[in-house]
Amino acid sequence: MLEISDLRVSVGGKDILKGINLTVNAGEVHAIMGPNGSGKSTLSHVIAGREGYEVTGGSVLYGGKDLMEMEPEERAREGVFLAFQYPVEIPGVNNVYFLKAAVNAVRKHQGLDELDAIDFMKLVKEKAKAVKMDESLLKRAVNEGFSGGEKKRNEIFQMAVLEPKLAVLDETDSGLDIDALRIVAEGVNSLRNEHRSIMLVTHYQRLLNYIEPDYVHVLADGRIVKSGDRRLAEELEERGYGWVLKREVAA
């Protein structure tokens, strides 16, 4: 699904990612953990195609295609989804219109007919129920006046509607209380299947109590310094990041 080889990225001349290697297969859930400033968000943004990042080396293949050559909207249409750490408020643009535009852009790309208003609303209502999203939020402008938890839930809701092949959740757990976290985690778990890959980018282990990853990677100073299974996350929780980083230096 996703093959990242020796990816090097700089921002404003400063190297942020210094050679990332990571392979994510269909059906797998990977957790990318790391301290602040390790490059986690940069990795998510580069996968989604945000401007302002310079790829100075390496490659990212998605389904065998060069992801870096694609515009952000092409990536989305091909099934890449980024759940934003800070979802943007868009005044005046209704949530439903926005989502309909997004769904139909993806469908068109896949050679499917656009959904009409009735089928679309059916889909939206079903997915809103599945992620326990308050339907009244749908009538409002995108994220406008939403609480932090509502914004994050809206991201998961969009993910449920768009059914991506590769979902990158950028610190979706940050700023959530335990109830909101549980709802978000349930949403993610319900979308988990053998065709879909999920990357959970997070600072904290606590999300992984609810979403069990197949792999855990520790990102530090622009490199993956350690990989393992979920027990690695537990160890990080117990001993902090210092432990991995020190070992890395010693090795």
Add this chain to the structure above:
Amino acid sequence: MSGQSTSVAQTPAMSASVVDHYLSEHAAVGPTLPALGVAWIDGLRREGRDAFAKLGFPTPRDEAWKYTRVAPIEKRAFRLQGELCIGFDEDDIAPFLLPTLACHRLVFVNGRYAPPLSKPGKLSPGARLMSMDRALREHADLLESHLGRHADPSANGFTALNAAFMADGACLILGARTRLEKPVHLVFLSIPQEEPVVAHPRNLVVAGEGSQAQVIESYASLGTGTYWTNVVTELVVGENATLDHYRIQEEHTRAFHVATLQAHQARDSRLRSHSVSFGAQLARNDINAQLDAEGSECVLNGLFMADGRQHVDFHTTVEHARPHGSSQEYFKGILDGRSRGVFNGRVHVHPGAQKTDAMQSNRNLLLSKDAEVDTKPELEIYADDVKCSHGATVGQLDPDMLFYLRARGIDGATARGLLTYGFAQDVIDRMPIPQVRERLSHTLLTRVPDAEHVKGMV
């Protein structure tokens, strides 16, 4: 402006011939104007004529016209439209109506009332709606204490010309506690002629004590060509009366549009005036509200959109003359191509107008690097216990918003269109009549970048 001395030297000569043109038109047309011989009406026209003879057209040296050059109007000798044979019917004007809105409709063609196209309908007892021509001829007594008492004929060359040529337009008079259930729709259509023509519509709305009404003014073109609309509307909002007013200007991009809205508010009155400016090559809108008694409330809501070489200018003035008044101004501009926008918002709190609550906001979106906007708040406050705020912004589309939309599969062009549409939406949402909102949303959709795609999704 380069070479100021040259311009100073040329202006008087040019003005003189132009002024002469309008004065001789006035001399020719004057004897045919309605209500001739009624002393106060004659006086008003004379005042307008004399003011124009003295003032001519504004120049960039007039502070209020610094950013809006009216030379393109000045250099053409616009003629008054003679008798017009109207060879079209309701189907032709349908695009300019609000088909699902039950309303009292008056249609004007090149400034003259067109009865065959109008449907005034049955009004509540206590309400009178008619053409200004008829009002002047038959009900001058009802007009005397209002017409021309608020919009000063000597304010500038445009209001002066309007007063001098005052002949037709719409007149709505509501008696005390009269409530109009249906809105009044005033449709001003212009048919460009071979030679450039001008119309000077004059409108008056008098809302008596405790009355309530909704009035929509629409301006549009039937055909292509250069012409000029020079309108003055006076709104007199009586004690505890509520008036919802709309101005929708969608004239052809070769047209000139100069409009003055002059409102006078009595105690505890409420005025909400919504202005939309989409059309004309040059559109100048002066909106003046005089809050002349305690507890009056005024909301001025506006949207302007320009492209190509269009120039659009809004000058608002809110006079807080008495205590406990409140005013809120929301203006948004969207400028594309090489267009130019101007917003000047003057708020004047008079001595003693304590507890005034005035808010003003002007936000502008520049869609091209060649578009420009000048925005200027002008607050003059002579009372110490007041709340006054203002804010003005000029910016481009937010890159974070654009990326968010693109990251969901929406292409860049559509995303820009959608965000532009979204930018204007709150101005439209502030308008209470759903049919107006729908109509404007639709128009907006045809005008945003990449309109075709956006239209499909909203």
